[in-house]
Amino acid sequence: MSGLTRRLHTRTNPAKVDAMGDIKAVAKQLLIEHDLRLDLAYARLLHLFLTGMTETEIADAAYLSPHTIHAYGKQIRQAFGVSSRTELLALALKVAIRMQPPTAAQPEHVRGVVL
16 A cells, blocks of 8 residues: 555545445446556545545645645546546546436436436
8 A cells, every 4th residue: 555545544534535425436437437547546536536525635634735636636637538626526427327227216218328
């Protein structure tokens, strides 16, 4: 486990990180669909970005400068071909929607819609 990953693992608030559901699965599927392989530290940062933590919160948890986290975030966004965290979140939301099993409450024309 790298130093950054160890610091993030020990300093993040699990209640806040998991408040949005299974973000880890969404992040993993996002990486698979974009055929990207991030090292563990970058994957962990992606996960934290998707939970809505600010760069300052992530920097505090990792004992790093917010500027360093911003630079890492920029590299992650470039890897996905997006220019903002909002676009990255939109990609993750599309993946999360596709991961949801269709329910009987959904109209037939909505089931199986590919975003």
